[in-house]
Amino acid sequence: MIKILGFTLGLLSTGSVLAVETEWHGLLDLRFGSADTLDSYIDGGMGKFGQSDGQQVSLSQLGAELALSWDSGISGHLVANAYLDEEESGIGLTEAYLKYRSLPGASGYRWQSKAGIFYPSISLENNAFAWASKNTLNSSTLNTWLGEEIRVLGAEFMLTRLGKIHNSKHDFSLSGAIFGNNDPAGAMLAWHGWTMSSRQTLWTERRPLPDFEASRPGNMLSNQAKASDPFLELDDRLGVHVKARWKYRGKGELSSGYYANNGQPYIVIKGQYAWKTRFYHLGGKWRLAKGLELSGQYLNGDTLMQSPDKVDVVNNDYASGYLALTKKWRQHQLTLRGEEFSVTDNDNTPGDNNTEYGKAMTVNYRYHYAKNWFFSGEFNWIDSERPARRYIDQPVELTERQLQFSARYFF
Template sequence: MSKMLGLMMGLLSTGCAMAVELDWHGLVDIRLGSADTIDSYIDGGMGKFGQSDGQQVSLSQLGAELALNWDSGVSGRLVGNAYLDEEESGIGLTEAYLKYRSLPDASGYRWQSKAGIFYPSISLENNAFAWASKNTLNASTLSTWLGEEIRVLGAEFTLMRLGKMHHSKHDFSLSGAVFGNNDPAGAMLAWHGWTMSSRQTLWTERRPLPDFEASRPGNMLSHQAKNSDPFLELDDRLGFHVKARWKYRGKGEFSSGYYTNNGQPYIVKKGQYAWRTRFYHVGGKWRLAKGLELSGQYLNGDTLMQNPDKVDMVNNDYASGYLALTKKWRQHQLTLRGEEFSVADKDNTPGDNNTEYGKAMTVNYRYQYAKNWFFSGEFNWIDSDRPARSYIGQAAKLTERQLQFSARYFF
């Protein structure tokens, strides 16, 4: 897989010496936030938000995309992100890939392929530059997890049937991806549960794990590294993702897919385990009336981590889903989102209870001040029951709230 990335970067360098169109896009997101919570999961705590208790001003996201386009149908994307707040600061790469899109043939079919570092095509929310969300400041718990742990180095192939060439409004596509470098995915979900923020893990970034009894010296999970590195290749096995999508132009779309990293869960290197993480996902959005859209997504899966003797250490089922209603009128937009999430712990490891159940609500108001300027206010509420919080002296049942104000500039 590292050879694939090297080849891709070499092709980008070669293309820059040829006739190529370059274009920059991105965003700057400055926020004022106030949270009634505990220490954030970003700091290795068990708070559900990207912000710890209190008030702060932050550079929530500085994202930039460099797009390179050749006449041959080949294009490239380099995507970087940076952030600065009281929890952490960082800057780095989040995506880098080459893409080829063919011209439609006489039957209305088109091929598309891409190779490099990319998000599997799952999230319906994160559809702005640098994988930002247009309608809310915090992504759903479902998309927050994707941004934290689900990123791959691989190749994706898509076959599209274009309805306009058949005098139809119906477009269909089927895609398949093969990949590596996502073996530890599942560790963060198991040990801090579902969370809600806009933070994306940078490609080489490690995420701190919360303190829990089983990870302390002498206990069953004491060999686990204190920080998880979700984008490692540990077992030299390829994972895959498949997705089918139907789009009805002018009305909406529906999709479903299956993801597995195909990890060998008993492989461990330098404290990083290869988790077997897999899930199904379904989602869609539909225009109910002028300026009114309903969207929703659901993800359900399992993750397994074993010791080198193939004894289950962490064995969890998990699920998360949301429904959102967005109303636009003139320069205004209002979004309401409700969520439900859970983790079911099926192993018997002492001091490692990953069971969780919760609900969440988000209310977002956005005002478009100018072509590129957007001002937003957002309220988030999460009510969850997570027994593992008792390991750090916190209540298992906890209600957390966050209020944010944001100025975002898209360029």
């Protein structure tokens, strides 16, 4: 698919040399972090942060976006990210798609579409270049999971009623997507639980699973691959994502949606299982006063994985939500975020207890030093109860803390 997109972009550019507009954007994020935690989930542990216990200096993100735009309303987009740290370094594509955006019609409607590899339109936090979070260094647990396991190869269509043309401040939009290549989604959430970081899974990347009793030789999940590949197509069935959004210009927006990968949960190929994963999501942000914004998201769903003879192996309900308050004044910004998350294990598989409950808090201060430079300090706190930590001789109840300092350059 990436080769096809690259060929298409080259062909369009060759045929429309005078009409094409090229834009590069991205960010460089250098960090120092100190964490009181376990081995990071990034490295196959059960620590909930992107770094393991101790201190480290890292290239937390080097992200770049290339956009080629034509007068016809067609544009091509490539997004790449790189990471360099003590857990797992990597470089690769995270999104690659073609997009079409029409001009507003006389009736006040506009439609747009895109096709390729992309994030479903869910996150309200990750709205900076290369899907970075603008107001905090670590994304919420909700959006950290989206960055890890939810990405699709598909097509999306959206219709928007523009209020401006109707002398109104209200915009309404409906979107729908069909997709594949997200069948294993749910595995990482089941086996390491909710996490909090800024890490995105690269399109061709595999993520190591933590050690747990059921995955050991001779047990029920011993045939599960030791690393999950979330962006595979295993059952040749299309998933769907639908979303509705209301936007009140100058004040805020509200949205709701439904995602279902339509996985056949008893399909397994080379140790990678298809999971039937689905969820509802709600989101909103509102300008309370000058420089003061309240935002929040909530996600609730379930996931199912079965043996080839259709016996439930993993059957989980899950939920996560956050509220954030952001205050801006002059060159300063302060963000406070509170979260609650859970996983409910509904199956009886021995040695595989996925139940989890936790709360989290984030405090971030950001200083706008120069046109493209931002300095940030952030404190993260997570308190959780997860029985699966017993499998690696760690406490069921655990409080984890992280302090980070960052220099970010946007270009």
